[in-house]
Amino acid sequence: xxxxxxxxxxxxxxxxxxxxxxxxxxxxxxxxxxxxxxxxxxxxxxxxxxxxxxxxxxxxxxxxxxxxxxxxxxxxxxxxxxxxxxxxxxxxxxxxxxxxxxxxxxxxxxxxxxxxxxxxxxxxxxxxxxxxxxxxxxxxxxxxxxxxxxxxxxxxxxxxxxxxxxxxxxxxxxxxxxxxxxxxxxxxxxxxxxxxxxxxxxxxxxxxxxxxxxxxxxxxxxxxxxxxxxxxxxxxxxxxxxxxxxxxxx
Amino acid sequence: xxxxxxxxxxxxxxxxxxxxxxxxxxxxxxxxxxxxxxxxxxxxxxxxxxxxxxxxxxxxxxxxxxxxxxxxxxxxxxxxxxxxxxxxxxxxxxxxxxxxxxxxxxxxxxxxxxxxxxxxxxxxxxxxxxxxxxxxxxxxxxxxxxxxxxxxxxxxxxxxxxxxxxxxxxxxxxxxxxxxxxxxxxxxxxxxxxxxxxxxxxxxxxxxxxxxxxxxxxxxxxxxxxxxxxxxxxxxxxxxxxxxxxxxxxxxxxxxxxxxxxxx
Numbered sequence: 001x002x003x004x005x006x007x008x009x010x011x012x013x014x015x016x017x018x019x020x021x022x023x024x025x026x027x028x029x030x031x032x033x034x035x036x037x038x039x040x041x042x043x044x045x046x047x048x049x050x051x052x053x054x055x056x057x058x059x060x061x062x063x064x065x066x067x068x069x070x071x072x073x074x075x076x077x078x079x080x081x082x083x084x085x086x087x088x089x090x091x092x093x094x095x096x097x098x099x100x101x102x103x104x105x106x107x108x109x110x111x112x113x114x115x116x117x118x119x120x121x122x123x124x125x126x127x128x129x130x131x132x133x134x135x136x137x138x139x140x141x142x143x144x145x146x147x148x149x150x151x152x153x154x155x156x157x158x159x160x161x162x163x164x165x166x167x168x169x170x171x172x173x174x175x176x177x178x179x180x181x182x183x184x185x186x187x188x189x190x191x192x193x194x195x196x197x198x199x200x201x202x203x204x205x206x207x208x209x210x211x212x213x214x215x216x217x218x219x220x221x222x223x224x225x226x227x228x229x230x231x232x233x234x235x236x237x238x239x240x241x242x243x244x245x246x247x248x249x250x
Numbered sequence: 251x252x253x254x255x256x257x258x259x260x261x262x263x264x265x266x267x268x269x270x271x272x273x274x275x276x277x278x279x280x281x282x283x284x285x286x287x288x289x290x291x292x293x294x295x296x297x298x299x300x301x302x303x304x305x306x307x308x309x310x311x312x313x314x315x316x317x318x319x320x321x322x323x324x325x326x327x328x329x330x331x332x333x334x335x336x337x338x339x340x341x342x343x344x345x346x347x348x349x350x351x352x353x354x355x356x357x358x359x360x361x362x363x364x365x366x367x368x369x370x371x372x373x374x375x376x377x378x379x380x381x382x383x384x385x386x387x388x389x390x391x392x393x394x395x396x397x398x399x400x401x402x403x404x405x406x407x408x409x410x411x412x413x414x415x416x417x418x419x420x421x422x423x424x425x426x427x428x429x430x431x432x433x434x435x436x437x438x439x440x441x442x443x444x445x446x447x448x449x450x451x452x453x454x455x456x457x458x459x460x461x462x463x464x465x466x467x468x469x470x471x472x473x474x475x476x477x478x479x480x481x482x483x484x485x486x487x488x489x490x491x492x493x494x495x496x497x498x499x500x501x502x503x504x505x506x507x508x509x510x511x512x513x514x
Contacts, residue, residue, distance in 0.1 A: 052384050081386035092381035094373075106385040109392070158385075 002029030004066075005162065005194050006051055011060035013046060020046050022218030024060070028162075033188055033195040035209035035226065037202060039240065042215045044198040045089065048164045051196065052086045053077075085155035089166040091147050093139040093154070100126075100135040103153045125153040129183065145176040149183070156187060162194040169201055177201060181208050202241050214240065276390060276471065277464050280398045283391035293396035294403075301362040301397070301463075302404030306411065312357050313350075313412040317419020320344055324420070325428050337430050338438030341420030345413050346443055351451050352506050354412040355405065355458035359498045363466040366397055367494035370470030371487035379471070394467040398460070405459030406452050413451065450513045457505055462498045469494035 006028040013021040020043035028034050028051075036044050049055040050062055053069065062069045064080055072080065093102050100122060101108075107118045126132045129149045139147055148168060155163050168184065169177040181201070185208040188195050199205040206212060206226040214222040214237050222229065222237045232238060284290075324340040370393050373379050382389040417439055424430040473490035 054380050054383060078386055086384040088377050088381060092377040094378055109387045
């Protein structure tokens with residue numbers, strides 16, 4: 001067991017009469033890749049949005065390094081936000097900014113780093129992700145795969161401690177899907193960040209993650225090492241990873 | 251039945267109070283965040299270009315025809331009393347005190363205000379505003395503050411342009427078409443307008459600038475709430491844009507009355 005970085009404790013969340021999360025407990029360990037799987041509509045994205053603070057729980061706590069988020073003062077919240085990045089399912093790139101401006105945005109908006117250093121860092125990220133030739137294009141002029149890479153570059157530009165990926169490969173063909181997985185894996189090893197990935201890419205996602213959590217009917221029904229998931233006795237997990245219908249739709 | 255109606259009324263009142271609270275916080279955040287941690291000069295200039303410079307054509311076009319109509323109507327009304335010589339005063343005072351600030355604000359709302367609401371609304375539904383939050387960038391500062399500053403700068407200037415062009419429009423019909431003496435027309439314009447009239451128009455333009463930018467940005471920013479029944483898609487953006495334009499125009503007219511009440 002690694003050192004816990006983010007802990008979700010008894011998280012409950014409802015949207016009107018729809019109970020999405022019903023007592024979720026999950027520990028994200030430092031430096032590891034944790035993958036969250038589950039059927040569509042089970043609240044995986046809602047769950048990771050609790051970590052970044054985009055959604056607030058009805059009850060329960062999110063702790064970072066043992067400190068509950070709702071007890072953090074402004075400085076601690078800002079510090080946490082600086083440490084963490086989020087890659088949206090649909091990329092959420094700014095369509096009125098060029099690729100370069102999109103990637104540099106988290107740094108240029110703060111004005112805490114000299115422009116030369118920002119240029120250098122953006123250049124490095126673009127080179128690493130092979131998007132240098134697109135730097136002056138707008139997101140609307142790019143293919144889905146390139147947009148994902150731009151979103152990844154933006155997520156990594158602040159050199160975060162943790163990156164949350166919300167279905168990073170949705171809408172990509174198998175080749176591009178594998179390349180995004182390889183990219184995440186490579187960069188995770190290189191920069192050593194903690195990663196949380198919401199994904200439907202089973203079993204490929206297990207090859208790049210060390211921990212797997214499965215969300216079903218508002219609860220984490222499986223949490224363990226990714227290479228042990230195939231030995232689980234849990235029928236729902238077994239059915240899900242083998243692509244069988246269990247008859248319980250959420 | 252009666253109880254249900256009371257409940258609905260109560261719920262509508264609570265929603266209304268909540269909206270007023272939300273818009274007030276939004277406005278004050280927009281003002282305060284303008285200067286902290288630094289003034290976003292390039293973004294403000296970009297918005298001055300979009301709200302101000304790009305609205306000039308439509309302002310000139312509206313103003314010239316407004317002035318021409320005022321000249322035409324004014325002339326045929328005044329000529330019955332043998333006072334057509336005062337046409338310059340009538341056109342100038344109507345434009346500088348009332349029509350200039352109000353019509354230019356409504357035209358800017360239609361051209362730039364709707365665009366502000368739609369652009370920010372699309373940012374909201376495509377999670378770009380959420381992305382700003384995750385990057386620890388204040389979304390109100392990023393979306394609203396530069397537009398507010400740019401509106402405060404642009405509205406008075408566009409109103410001044412409207413006034414001058416409108417007076418010229420009145421000159422075209424009164425002097426060029428209907429034969430009023432041009433020296434008398436210009437003399438009446440200059441004599442009838444004093445600094446208080448210009449200052450009043452300036453104050454109105456400032457207030458309208460604040461109202462339009464705040465209302466349009468607010469509606470776009472909270473498009474996902476205002477269009478809750480329509481979901482969070484394109485429909486919610488179109489509803490937000492319509493609301494923004496209608497509410498801005500109504501508030502312009504209401505505040506115009508209130509300001510005029512205190513100025514006269």
